[in-house]
Amino acid sequence: MTRKTPDQLRSARWFAPDDLRAFGHRSRAMQQGYAPEEWKGRPVIAILNTWSEAQPCHMHFKTRVDDVKRGILMAGGFPMELPALSLSESFLKPTTMLYRNMLAMDAEELLRGHPVDGVVLMGGCDKTTPGLLLGATSAGYPAIYLPAGPMLRGNWKGKTLGSGSDGWKYWDERRAGNISEKEWLEVEGGIARSYGTCMTMGTASTMTAIAESIGMSLPGASSIPAADAGHIRMASACGRRIVEMVWEDLTPAKIQTRKSFENAITVAMAMGCSTNAIIHLIAQARRAGQDIGLNDFEIASRKVPVIANVRPSGDTYLMEDFYYAGGLPGLMGRIKEHLHLDVMTVTGKTLGENIAGAEVYNSDVIRTVDDPIYAEGALAVLKGNLAPDGCVIKPSACDPRFLKHTGPALVFDDYPSMKKAVDDESLDVTADHVLILRNAGPQGGPGMPEWGMLPIPKKLVKQGVRDMVRISDARMSGTSYGACILHVAPESFIGGPLALVQNGDMITLDVDARTINLDISDAEMEKRRAAWVAPERNYERGYGWMFSKHIQQANEGCDFDFLRTDFGAPVKEPAIY
Incomplete structure (x- = not known):
């Protein structure tokens, strides 16, 4: 392997030349108390x-x-x-x-x-x-x-607590009335120590x-x-x-x-x-x-x-x-x-x-491929008329009975209205409903917030329900779990099919087949698309405006379009005058 020599160092462009500009670089380094011997070469x-x-x-x-x-x-x-x-x-x-x-x-x-x-x-x-x-x-x-x-690891009353995951778990118990305010404060103090x-x-x-x-x-x-x-x-x-x-x-x-x-x-x-x-x-x-x-x-x-x-x-x-x-x-x-x-x-x-030579010391923590905790990978990519460019579910962390499911949609256009509705115990909802949150994607959020693990409606929580199908163009925390379908692309804010769902529409999910569909005809889909009106944008200036104009969709990685490698040379060295 050919090794660089000191004169080939990039920093030598700043410090090595015998000119006025390099004089300024060296003198400022000395201003910080460094001697030339500390950086030279x-x-x-x-x-x-x-x-x-x-x-x-x-x-x-x-x-x-x-x-x-x-x-x-x-x-x-x-x-x-x-x-x-x-x-x-x-x-x-x-x-x-x-x-x-x-x-x-x-x-x-x-x-x-x-x-x-x-x-x-x-x-x-x-x-x-x-x-x-x-x-x-x-x-x-x-x-x-x-x-x-x-x-x-966290701890509460002798129980091991895990970030996020146990927060969601015990919050549902709090909402159900099974945990007191004092106990909740103890969980807060024990989960991140x-x-x-x-x-x-x-x-x-x-x-x-x-x-x-x-x-x-x-x-x-x-x-x-x-x-x-x-x-x-x-x-x-x-x-x-x-x-x-x-x-x-x-x-x-x-x-x-x-x-x-x-x-x-x-x-x-x-x-x-x-x-x-x-x-x-x-x-x-x-x-x-x-x-x-x-x-x-x-x-x-x-x-x-x-x-x-x-x-x-x-x-x-x-x-x-x-x-x-x-x-x-x-x-x-x-x-x-x-x-x-x-x-x-x-x-x-x-x-x-x-x-080479790596070992496993506890085969219950790190299983073998013949004794996995889930036979397939952690994530599954679904496609269909509801998500032509794809969406994702984490089947290893949801109730298996929802891996194949058909249920009526209950739609929310924004997070505040969804949050208010799920705490209303008169909400007309069952465990078979499919909760939908839209306008929460890369542009709609903006920034695609972690809203995808929609709360189970309080009415159902009190009945003992702890999972149900939820769909959004948002993300969710990696510590979250449940039958949450995320990253629906294209997002609803730009007219993706999620924007066209109406309350009561039947939605069919089949994880094994990797499909997710809105059960309406193509003609009805096009009729709704023609009537759709784009929402107002959230930002009119600054970084938020730039983000909204240049952010790519979830299936493309949510990078800015102008930062793609094909946009221009990835490296251009600055001139040193």
């Missing part, structure tokens, strides 16, 4: 840190960045911390998905505009992983992803596992608990490794091949992944120039079983258990026949080399 390593005081998942990043710097310095690099958008799933409204692409643009331009040779990406909370990887992929410089890690991301197999753990399975994280890094000392050691290792990646010129383009993304889809299916994986993986792959689409998920879904017994697909274990049972290397070792083992990773070795 050394790779400059950016650390994109998504820490903020509004990001509970990344609280430890304030100090963990020092561990990354230690590793960079040990390997002979020069660290440069750059703050990036934090995108807290808990606090940011109306939805972090509205800002995923903003983080991607933030990351790309931070890297392109600074004297950077390589980058450590510090993320973890749901949209930070795809946002950072999208930006780093388009920038094109050597990059390694450092996952925040899951928080410790350390820094780190959701410790269920939600979007955070799904996306960090995808980063590792693509080859952009160190082996085993994605599921190390945030509070474990091993996480500190991993952070330092990322710092050391990125310096070597710069000298090796190991860029994302050399790692993120079509085979790598096929591996990520396979791993996602085996893990019982979040439905959000589809949107983010399609976007990431297409940024890397790989044409991944819904059909790739459908192919994997039919052949790869769910073997990670982690909530919400599983019923017992959490990410802490998954890590100590062998983590992602252990899981990948059990599905090797479905993986491309010859792909390159950030280690400079192939995936096969990385997972």
